[in-house]
Amino acid sequence: MADADGVAGNRRVGWIGLGSMGQPMAARLLAAGWPLTVWARREEHARPLLEQGARWAPDLAELARHSTHVVTMLRSSDDVQQVWHALLPHLAAGTQAIDMTTAAPSVAAPLAQALQQRGAHWLDCPVTGGLAGARQGTLTLFAGGEACALQGSQALLAQLSRRVVACGAAGSGYRTKLINQTMMAGALLGVAEGAALARAAGMQGDPLRDALSDGTGSGWMFDAYVQRMVDGDGAVGFTLAMLRKDLELALLAAAELGRPGTLLLRHALATVEAACERHGAQAGVQALAWS
Incomplete structure (x- = not known):
């Protein structure tokens, strides 16, 4: 010790x-x-x-x-x-x-x-x-x-x-992380979709965050990304490439468990791949909200 x-x-x-x-x-x-x-x-x-x-x-x-x-x-x-x-x-x-x-x-x-x-x-x-x-x-x-x-x-x-x-046992840490990433992907895509609507309406990140911070749509992912997504802040913490890799691993793990048709994971991966093509794989995940 x-x-x-x-x-x-x-x-x-x-x-x-x-x-x-x-x-x-x-x-x-x-x-x-x-x-x-x-x-x-x-x-x-x-x-x-x-x-x-x-x-x-x-x-x-x-x-x-x-x-x-x-x-x-x-x-x-x-x-x-x-x-x-x-x-x-x-x-x-x-x-x-x-x-x-x-x-x-x-x-x-x-x-x-x-x-x-x-x-x-x-x-x-x-x-x-x-x-x-x-x-x-x-x-x-x-x-x-x-x-x-x-x-x-x-x-x-x-x-x-x-x-x-x-x-x-060995492997359980990896598996738990992939379960976390599956749930995180759903929350992240939800924040990105809402932020995209806000951008289209000409709203700003600060007032939107203040308005929604105590609502049912708030949470860690909201706090971390909504302002960057709405305002177009390019500061990178977690890249599209990192998220893509995690989702690919989660899909592979799901298939090994007999669940190859996981709809959320497949949709999330397709969305991330499209964002990689538009913005580059090293862009931050906030680019999911940008057209």
Whole structure:
């Protein structure tokens, strides 16, 4: 466990995945006193963390050898499989393996079993709460894996989140995140449709938000996006490409459960794909409200 002042003692973290979410999360660990080793395909992506005191690993083997906890936050299920299979031969017994990617539930069980054979412990632990949550340490984490794995990672996860939910066996964290994204997509499309109507009527975001903030259509998604959607604010937190990937994974998971005809997911994915064509995949999801 972490010391009383939040410092990790003799625990050492290896971090892989320095995108828009991974960077601020890793920086929080450094600021809390956790010794951090990082690896990226291009060293310049790690430069901000190296300047803050992180150690550079020239390869995955070196990172694994210097880490009691290894955290990944990657782009895809394929990346998860490739990176962890490369790490696997170099992990010491007792290593806590934590993947925070939004990935396919089917990825988890084979990796958990392979890690168990080396005496290491697996958690699939995707996050929700956005870029602000990553910076402020207020994310919610969905943890899939054995109870001992969660217990061995609690001090680290506490630096990154305000809530860690134990969801069940390996893969349950991934699955819970995809259920969250399915529900989120419905709320997001509803806010986008309402915002598009407001834009067409020449309304402004501030008064509309004030008028509706205590109504039945309000909520987290409304608060986060309605003003940006109505006013055309391009500040990007969550991109269309990210949402498209999550919806594709949710559809795949639904098909594996015998529900391939999920109407909301199919409609949401088609809507996001059309927005990607109009505005570019790296536009923020607020572009769903723009014609």
